[in-house]
Amino acid sequence: MLEDIALNVGEGEAVALVGPSGCGKTTLLNLAAGLLTPWEGTIASSFARPAMMFQQPRLLPWKRTLANIGLGLKARGVGRAERDRQAAGLAARMGLTADDLAKFPGALSGGMQSRAALARAFAVGPDLLLLDEAFSALDIGLKSELYRLLAGERAAHGSAVLMITHDLMEAVRLADRILVMSGSPGRIVAEHRVDTPVAARDEAWVFARTAEFIRWPEIRAAFALPPLEGA
Amino acid sequence: MTRNLRQQASDALTASGHYLWSGWGSLASLGIFLAIWELTAQQLGPLILPTPIEALTTLRGLFESGAAWPEIAITARRALAGFGLSVVIGSLLGLAAGVSMTASMMARPIITVLVGMPPIAWLILALLWFGAGDGTPIFTVFIACFPIIFVGAMQGTRTLDGQLKEVARMFGLSTWMKLTDVYLPHVVSYLFPAWISALGMSWKIVVMAELLSTEDGIGAALAVSRSHLDTAASMAWIVALVGTLLAIEYLLLEPLKRRVESWREFASSSN
Structure with a gap:
């Protein structure tokens, strides 16, 4: 399913894997998470x-x-009182009310569930956060809110992030390094480093870079987009 | 925190409100049932079918003479012993079978045979093996309830959400925590209905077994009243039997189920 993949995530680094559906992104992420074991090759993690x-x-x-x-x-x-205290503190930063916390x-709502899921991930103070298209089903307002929360928590903990997404704009907005995958067999076909700090990426910058990005031949090929006229 | 408590209290009130309201519905249907019984009894005459009042009066007589309680206690002891055995053994084996694909494949034909085998056949075998006494009804109840509970437990483990298993692994849950926080709550939602239908089953089977194999218990009392052509007494015993079953189900199991699965109730009522 995957072939010739060499992927390395540094301490505190945010890496985005973008690629079309079915290219093996999720498999790769599950390998990194230790939920799957590879048939060939090795996975080493110091996180x-x-x-x-x-x-x-x-x-x-x-x-x-x-x-x-x-x-x-x-x-x-962690003892009950302590974990309830920590969870409640984190939940408050995530915009969950005491009322929400007492509910099943x-x-x-879906948005509140996503906030709770993000809070659950951050509760352990992760040094590596894996995001499996975590924001893809959310509306744009909630997405940008969760991006902000993610950036805040990352800054606080210095967590590394390995995210997979098929949303180029999300990758451009959040990642230090963007890897483009293409399918059957899944492999990494292009790599792009984003040097602008996450805090300095405003909407206009994100739009401009995404527009530029989508013109790349590797990306067009990976997503099976027709080649650009005159390119 | 007070807000929290108040919320919980109001949730609990709403839940018991629903419960009481559903209770009124049940009472109404019970009333209709009694009315149909009364009308039919008036048509057929007391020898064929006594009226509800006659049956209840006879039942009261049985209680007042002290004849009813010992028989009910004996029957209850047998039914609960067989039921308890099948709960313990059926649940444990079912859980174990659900964990392993091979075990569930192997269990399937055996379960099909157990489900398909009529209880009366087991009763005959039990009579040969255990003779007249407690062994026969207890064994028959056990063997009739076992497959229901086994299948419930097995399906509970088999249908465990793979996604939640991944969550459990990702967050490093220990085996014990996986069991208590992930597996059991899910499995219980399959086990409980199985336990409840097995309990109803045990009550029916025990009377049948007693009727044919013992000298005491409600089943034996039914056999005696039948041989005396005492329809009123037969009806009285049947009412006692059904009443006990309803009491156990609605006063014990149903509230327990509501408590254990409160998350389901709240989730569905607020969506």
């Missing part, structure tokens, strides 16, 4: 506290939101 946010919020339906956010802390043996996930 001690990875966390992942999935495409769907994947909260445990039988646990209240507060307990869901504290799940990773509980797994680390089924009673929360």
Whole structure:
């Protein structure tokens, strides 16, 4: 499914994998997360506290939101009072009210569930955050809100990020390095470093860079877009 | 925090409100049932079908003479012993079978046979093996309830959401935490309905077994009243039987189920 992949994520670095559906992005991410083991090749990770946010919020339906956010802390043996305190603090920064925290996930709106899922990932203070198209199903307002929360938490913890997305604009907005994948077999066909700091990327900059990016022949080929006229 | 408590209290009130309201519905349908019984009894005469009042009066007589309680207690003991055995063994084996694909494949034909085998056939075998006594009804109840509970437990484990398993692995949950925080809550939502239908089953089977194999218990009392052509007493025993079953289901199991699965209730009521 995947071929000849050499991928390295440095400490505190944000790497985005973009590519069409079915090119093996999720497989690659699951390999990095240790959810899958490779048939060939090796995966070495020196990250001690990875966390992942999935495409769907994947909260445990039988646990209240507060307990869901504290799940990773509980797994680390943090006592109840302490993890509730930490989870509640994080949730407040994520815009969840005390009311939301007392509800079961089924009673929360999709946006609130996504916030809770992001809070759950950040609760463990991850040094590597894996994002599996985590924002792809959200509306643009909520997306930009979550981008802001993500940037804030990243700055606070210095977490590295490995994200997969098919949204070029999202990659341009968040990543230090963008890798373009193409399918069957999945391989990395282009790499692009973004040097502008995340804080300095305003809307106009993001639009301009994305527009520029989408003209690249590698990207057009990977997403099976027709070649540009005169290019 | 007070706000939180108030929210929880109001949630609980809403939930019990729903429960009571559904209770009124049940009472109404029970009333209709009694009315149809009464009308039919008036048509057929007391020898064929006594009226509800006659049956209840006979039942009261049985209670007042002290004849009812010992028999009910004996029947309950047998039904619950068989049911309890199948709950413990069926749940454990079902969970184990659900974890392994091979085990579930192997269990399938056996379960098909167990489900397909009529309880009366088991009863005959049990009579040969255990003779007249507690062993026969307990075994028959156990073997009839076992496949229901086994299948419930197995499906509970098999249908465990792979996505939530990934979450559990990603967040480094220990085996114990996976069990208590992820697997059990899901499995319980399959197990509970299975337990409840098995309990209803156990009550029916135990009376059948007693009717044919023992000297005491509600089943034996039914056999006696039948041989005396005492329809009113038969009806009274049947009412006692059904009443006990309803009491256990609605006073014990249903509230328990509501409590265990409160997340489902709240999730669906607020969407």
